[in-house]
Amino acid sequence: MFINGKTFMLPPLSSPAPFTLDVRPSIHLLAPAPVSAPAPARSPRHLAIVVDSGRTCRASSPVESLNALREVMHGCIERGVRWLSLFVPDIRPATPAAFSMLETFVNSESESLALWGIRLRAATSTAALNGSMKSLVSALNKAAELSIVTEKLCLTLAVNANGKAQLLDAVRRMASQSTAGDAPASKNAQSLEKHLSLSEMPPVDLLIRTGGESRLSSFLLWQAAYAELLFLETPWTQFRRATFDSAMSDYARRNRTFGALPSR
Numbered sequence: 001m002f003i004n005g006k007t008f009m010l011p012p013l014s015s016p017a018p019f020t021l022d023v024r025p026s027i028h029l030l031a032p033a034p035v036s037a038p039a040p041a042r043s044p045r046h047l048a049i050v051v052d053s054g055r056t057c058r059a060s061s062p063v064e065s066l067n068a069l070r071e072v073m074h075g076c077i078e079r080g081v082r083w084l085s086l087f088v089p090d091i092r093p094a095t096p097a098a099f100s101m102l103e104t105f106v107n108s109e110s111e112s113l114a115l116w117g118i119r120l121r122a123a124t125s126t127a128a129l130n131g132s133m134k135s136l137v138s139a140l141n142k143a144a145e146l147s148i149v150t151e152k153l154c155l156t157l158a159v160n161a162n163g164k165a166q167l168l169d170a171v172r173r174m175a176s177q178s179t180a181g182d183a184p185a186s187k188n189a190q191s192l193e194k195h196l197s198l199s200e201m202p203p204v205d206l207l208i209r210t211g212g213e214s215r216l217s218s219f220l221l222w223q224a225a226y227a228e229l230l231f232l233e234t235p236w237t238q239f240r241r242a243t244f245d246s247a248m249s250d251y252a253r254r255n256r257t258f259g260a261l262p263s264r
Contacts, residue, residue, distance in 0.1 A: 044205030046083035051236040052211025068239040075244040087158035087219040110143035117152030163221030170195040210236040
C-alpha cells in the first residue's frame, strides 16, 4: 500500500504481528485469523468506536491505526458483531495523511474484504467536505456497490459525520415529502428514522471511545440513544485483540434496561 512515498505492506489477517514496512508487491488480507478467546454469551450487534485521532494518532504511523482496525474486524467477525462504525472526530485538513491512508486502504482492499464478507460504507452529513474527504467518500461509495455473497460485517467509516447535522438532514427530508394535509401527530420516531441517511443501520449496542476522552463528539446521536458506553485510556493505535476481548466481556456483564428502571 503506497502512502506518502512509502510502501506499507499489510500482513495477512491471520498474522498476529503488527503491520510493518516492506517493499514486497503483494497484499493479502484474506487468511482467517485464529480465535484468541471464546465468544461471550452476548455480543453487541452494532459496535461503534470513536477513535482518538489527535496527538496520539498524529504522532504514530498511520499503519498502526490500520493494524488496530484489522484487530477489531477480526474480533467482530469471530464474535458475531454484524455492524462496526468508526468515527474519527479530530481530522483536520492539516492532516490529510489520515484520509490518504484510509482511501488507499479502501481502494486496495475493498475487493478482498468483500470476498471475506466485509462491506464498506461511508457515513457523512451535508456539511462541507474538503478534497481529501470527498475522495475518501467516493471510494467508500464505490466499495459499497461490490457484490457480497454472505455479508458478515458492515464497516461504516464516518467522514465528517455530525450527529446533529444528520438529524437536521432527516427532518428536512421528512418535511420536503410531507403534504399540506399531513397531521403533525402522524409523525413519530419511526417516521424520522426512515429519513436518516443510514436508515437501515441498527441501534448501537456498545459505543467505545479510546484515548482517555469521555464524550460522544456528536457521533450517531440517534442510533446511540440507549447504547452502553465504554471509555478507555488505551489509544486507538494500541488497540489490540486483548482490548477488544475485554470490552466484549465488559458488555456481556452489563444489564441493559433501554431507559427503564432496573428490576429489583
